Amino acid sequence: MFDFLIFICYNSVMITQEKLTILTESAKYDVSCSSSGSNRKNTGGIGNGYVSGCCHSFTPDGRCISLLKILLSNDCIYNCKYCPNRLDADVPRATATPDEICELVIDFYKRNYIEGLFLSSAVCKNPDYTMERLLLTVKKLRTEYHFQGYIHLKGIPRADSLLMQEAAKYADRMSYNIELPSEQSLKLLAPQKSKESLLLPMKELTQQKIRFTEEKRKGQYKGHFLPAGQTTQMIIGASPERDGQILRLTQSLYRKMDMKRVYYSSYVPIVRDSLLPDIPAGQLREHRLYQADWLLRFYGFTVEELLTENENLSTEFDPKCAWALKNMHLFPVEINRAPLELLLRVPGIGAKNAHKILTARRYAVLSFEDLAKMRVALKRAKHFITCNGKFFGAKNENAVRGLLAAAETQDSAQQMDLFHLLSTPQNALISLHGQL
Amino acid sequence: MIYFFDGTKSGFLTAFLHAFDDPDALLTSKKAQLTLGQTPVFIQTDESKAARALQRLRSFDCEFEHDLDFLLRSGMENNEQIAFRYVRFLAKIKRPIRNQLAESDVFAAVECMKKIGLEIHHFHGFIRFMETQSGVLYAPFSPDNDICDLLVPHFRARLPQYPFVLHDVKRKTAAVYDGKNYFIAPLDKADVLLSADETEWQALWKKYYNAVNIPSRERLKQMRGFMPVRYWKFMPEKQ
Numbered sequence: 001m002f003d004f005l006i007f008i009c010y011n012s013v014m015i016t017q018e019k020l021t022i023l024t025e026s027a028k029y030d031v032s033c034s035s036s037g038s039n040r041k042n043t044g045g046i047g048n049g050y051v052s053g054c055c056h057s058f059t060p061d062g063r064c065i066s067l068l069k070i071l072l073s074n075d076c077i078y079n080c081k082y083c084p085n086r087l088d089a090d091v092p093r094a095t096a097t098p099d100e101i102c103e104l105v106i107d108f109y110k111r112n113y114i115e116g117l118f119l120s121s122a123v124c125k126n127p128d129y130t131m132e133r134l135l136l137t138v139k140k141l142r143t144e145y146h147f148q149g150y151i152h153l154k155g156i157p158r159a160d161s162l163l164m165q166e167a168a169k170y171a172d173r174m175s176y177n178i179e180l181p182s183e184q185s186l187k188l189l190a191p192q193k194s195k196e197s198l199l200l201p202m203k204e205l206t207q208q209k210i211r212f213t214e215e216k217r218k219g220q221y222k223g224h225f226l227p228a229g230q231t232t233q234m235i236i237g238a239s240p241e242r243d244g245q246i247l248r249l250t251q252s253l254y255r256k257m258d259m260k261r262v263y264y265s266s267y268v269p270i271v272r273d274s275l276l277p278d279i280p281a282g283q284l285r286e287h288r289l290y291q292a293d294w295l296l297r298f299y300g301f302t303v304e305e306l307l308t309e310n311e312n313l314s315t316e317f318d319p320k321c322a323w324a325l326k327n328m329h330l331f332p333v334e335i336n337r338a339p340l341e342l343l344l345r346v347p348g349i350g351a352k353n354a355h356k357i358l359t360a361r362r363y364a365v366l367s368f369e370d371l372a373k374m375r376v377a378l379k380r381a382k383h384f385i386t387c388n389g390k391f392f393g394a395k396n397e398n399a400v401r402g403l404l405a406a407a408e409t410q411d412s413a414q415q416m417d418l419f420h421l422l423s424t425p426q427n428a429l430i431s432l433h434g435q436l
Numbered sequence: 437m438i439y440f441f442d443g444t445k446s447g448f449l450t451a452f453l454h455a456f457d458d459p460d461a462l463l464t465s466k467k468a469q470l471t472l473g474q475t476p477v478f479i480q481t482d483e484s485k486a487a488r489a490l491q492r493l494r495s496f497d498c499e500f501e502h503d504l505d506f507l508l509r510s511g512m513e514n515n516e517q518i519a520f521r522y523v524r525f526l527a528k529i530k531r532p533i534r535n536q537l538a539e540s541d542v543f544a545a546v547e548c549m550k551k552i553g554l555e556i557h558h559f560h561g562f563i564r565f566m567e568t569q570s571g572v573l574y575a576p577f578s579p580d581n582d583i584c585d586l587l588v589p590h591f592r593a594r595l596p597q598y599p600f601v602l603h604d605v606k607r608k609t610a611a612v613y614d615g616k617n618y619f620i621a622p623l624d625k626a627d628v629l630l631s632a633d634e635t636e637w638q639a640l641w642k643k644y645y646n647a648v649n650i651p652s653r654e655r656l657k658q659m660r661g662f663m664p665v666r667y668w669k670f671m672p673e674k675q
Contacts (some may be wrong), residue, residue, distance in 0.1 A: 014636065017643045024647035048594045056561040057673060059649035062658030066561075104640070107633075110598060111565045112574065112591075113641050115575065149594070265443060360537040370538040 015100040022094040026074040026085055027120060029235045030233070031263040035066040035115040035150045037228030038172040045146025047109055047116070049172065049227070054115050067118035067152060068108055072096055074095060078124035080179075080190040081273050082238055085122050095124070098137035102145045109149055116150025116172070117141070124368055131159035131167070138170045148340050150228070157197040164201055165208060173228035173260070176201050179252075181246045185239030188275055190237040202257050205230055234239060236289060237267035237281020244309040247292055254296065264289045281410075288313040295319055298351050299344045321347040321404050328397055331384040335371070347404070348380030368392055379407050437447040438462045441479045441516075446486035448508060448516065451479040452523055453489055466513075478562050493523065497532040506549045511580040518544050554582045559583065560590050562667050565600060566638075567631040573600040573630050577670050584611045601626070623636065638672045643675040 036053030055064035073095035079087040101119065103428050108114045119137060125132050134153060141147045153171035155164055168174055180186045184193040205226065212225035232253065236246065244265075253259045266286035267277070292313060295301040299320070306319055314322040324331065324347045333342050336356060343354040353376045360366060360374060368387040371378060383393030383400045396401045438457045441447035443465035454477065455461035462474075470476060493500045500523075507519035522545035526533050536542045566574035573595070584604040588611045591600060602611040603623055610623035668674035 012631070014665060015640070018642060020640060020643055021647045024644055028648045029652060042594055044596070046595060046597070050560070052557075054557070054561045057645065057671065058659045059645065060656055060659055060661040061650045061653040062655030062662070063650075064662065065645070065648060068644070107637050108641060108644075110595060111567070111637065112561075112563050112575070115561075218571070356537060361533045363536040364538045366538060373540060374537050374543060 013099045013103055015104050019096060019100075020104070021095045022092050022340070023071045023074060023096060024069065026091070026122075027071045027118075028121065029084075029229060029265075030069060030118070031265050032062060032152070032175065032231055032233065032261070032263070033066050034231075035120065035152075037260060038174065039151055040148050040150075040224065040227060042148050046106060047147050047149030047150050048150075049150060050115060056112065056114055058221070062246045065113075066115045067150065068105060068114045068116070068220075069118040070096075070101065070120075072098075072101065072119060072121040072137060073124050073130075074122045075124045076189075079122050080194045081233060081275060082189060082267070086205065086319075098133070098140050101137050102147070103257075105141060105149075106145055106147060107348075109147070111125075114149075115417060116152070118152040120154035121156070127156045127159040131163045135163055135167045135170075142170045155201055157193055157201065157262070159249065161201065161204055164205065168205060168208065168226045168227075169223060169242065170332045171226060172175065172224070174205060174226055175233070177233045178249075179234060180239050181234050181236070181241040181249055182239065184422045185241065189238065201230065202230060202259075206257050208231065210314045223386045231261040231263065232259060233263040233265065234262050235267050236286060238276060243285070243289060243312045244307045244311050244432055246289065247296070247303045247306065248309060250293060251296055284315060285313075288315070288319060292319040294322075297307065300341055301345075316405055317408060318347070320345070321380065321408070325397075325401060325404070328400075332386045332391055332393070333384065334389070335385050335387050346381050348377050353377070380404060420434060438468065438474050438476045439463065439479055440476060441465050442481055444481060445490075445504060445508060446483055447479065447481040447617050448504070448519065449486035449489040450482045452520060453485055454479055455520065456524060456527070461520065463516045464484055464514075465516060472623050493526060496526055499532070499534075500526065500659075502547065503534070503545070505513065507545060509582040509586075510548050510552060511582070512548060512551075515548060518548050519580050521545070546656065548641075555579055556583050556586055558667070559587055562663065562671065563591070563602065564671050565633050566628065569629045569631050571599070571631070573598050574603065574626065575600065575628070575670070576603045576605050578606040578666075579604060580608060580666075584609055585618075585620050587611065588613060592618065 022334055031280070034053050036048035039051050040049035042048040050224050053066060057065040059065060073094045074085045074091070075087050076087055085091065101117070105114070105117045106399060109116070119134060119376055121130050121134055134156070138151055138153055141151070151171045152173045152175065153167055155167070155174050155176040157176060178198055179190055179193060185197060186193060209225055209229070212221055215221035234246075241244060243371075250262045256436050266281040266283055292306055295306065296303060301323070303406075306323055313319055317325065324345070330342075330345075333346060335343075339353060340358060343349055343357060344351065351359070356374055356376065357366065357371070364370070365388050368378075368382075370392065371387065383403065394403055437458055437461065439451045439454070439461060441451040441463065447465065448463070451463050457461060463637045490501070498501075504519060504523065507515055507522065510518075512518070521541040523538065526539045533539070533542050534546060537546065559577065559579060563577060565575045568574055582604070584602055586608070587602055592613055593604070597615065599615045600613050603626060604610065608618060608622060608624050610626075611618055612622055
């Protein structure tokens, strides 16, 4: 009976190709596309969560398609200086109905095209109205269409907090974009948004999640509350903040707001404005920030160890190498005895390889050849380790410095090409995101 | 000596017992070109011998059966030889060996199993269903390893109300889920009548795929790295 009803409404509201294209084109610059972190079970409807996340396709730009990334509407009343959908921009506008989105999700999902929905919207009419429409769509998808796959919902700043709280019960992950790394920059470039309007909802969601988890533990609350947590995103290079300042903000977001991810997108000028710089920030800076971000989350580093507040990350070395070169007195470490924390700090040894070494050394004393056989990358690592007492790296610090720099150029030669390509006007949109 | 067996688990275990003491043993179930001086031995599967071997090996490592199952599913040219060397090492050490990564026999086997795990994960994403007139979802695909039945639990968990068919066109087998249970059946060719909306949905999906791409940021090599070209054949967006 239920299947039959769905079938009827399916045929009535298939979204048109034009609308789908407009709403996707406006959403595609959003960086986040992960579908991990939710273990929502299937209880009779369609879909479930996939904790590790799952990529369903890859586009020619090398990015994965995991979620159906789409706007409910790209008709915006805000005029953020950097945004391609701002009020003044001359772009085609479209608005989808909740049913059109729901049907699209169900039909794509059952064909295994997507892992779920990433729904966002431009602010149309007012924040409350927009958030209500988003909530309506997500609620419909969960309760009428019985969809139990992944939903990532973008929050609308300045919308009523009750709407936000309600939405969090249906979505797997929510995100409020922090947009720019400081309050002054925000005032200058996105005057309709304020630090409070962005940070307050994040804080509130974090606190509520703690409360709901507690209630759930006691059995007072059944259901979900953002099982995959929150993420956020900011533009790098449109404003004068240094990497040190940005990473301090990141660290506090991870610690205080319990963020799952902070995304960075490097700025490229498309809009000529006296308030915006004419020079693109470059992808290398974004890349370095992500490397440092990983060190904070998975390698036990603190930002204070990496750099001071007024410093930028080195362009020459990756952040871990740069740290190791400043702390040569800690190296070399003996691969057969060093604890995990120290192995993780060796340049060139990642989390996977560190664990591989830990497992393998329980059975045999590892030699340099053994590491090579286990496919542990040694180009950088050999200068910082000894294998059973033997050292295979360069003799003095200057030689190490030179060899590491050479390794870096070699690795990034191809990437660098792409980084330069990006600074053309056609590429400019890439850097942008915001309320897309 | 080359030991030929019938490709089954019991066949492998029987051959393993025969070849155990032969330092130059080569195990295979595939047609192989004999080089000069090699003597082929054709192993007759012996269920009782195999059962005894299995029991003994399981006593060394309770997850042994899973490993052997994975290794025999592999599409690699020399997977049976990798399995043989792995099992022989297990029989010598007499306790679980999968963490002894510095041993090349173990490392080769672990890598081989990892590849299968990775392909299963890939196909959780890359399978493409099409809706047929009867409402059954049909997905043809051609994996490197024999993983057809290993994909079923994933899709059954998320689409419990939709009957589906996963068709491995390379090995000519299919996993069929009827809405309650599933079974494996040989299937050479399937005549599929698509539902009325199917082509339209595929067209929408292609539109989406093209719209979400950023053309000025082309990185084809990266795309092919993540999504190997051999998988594209059954994906509507890559037609």
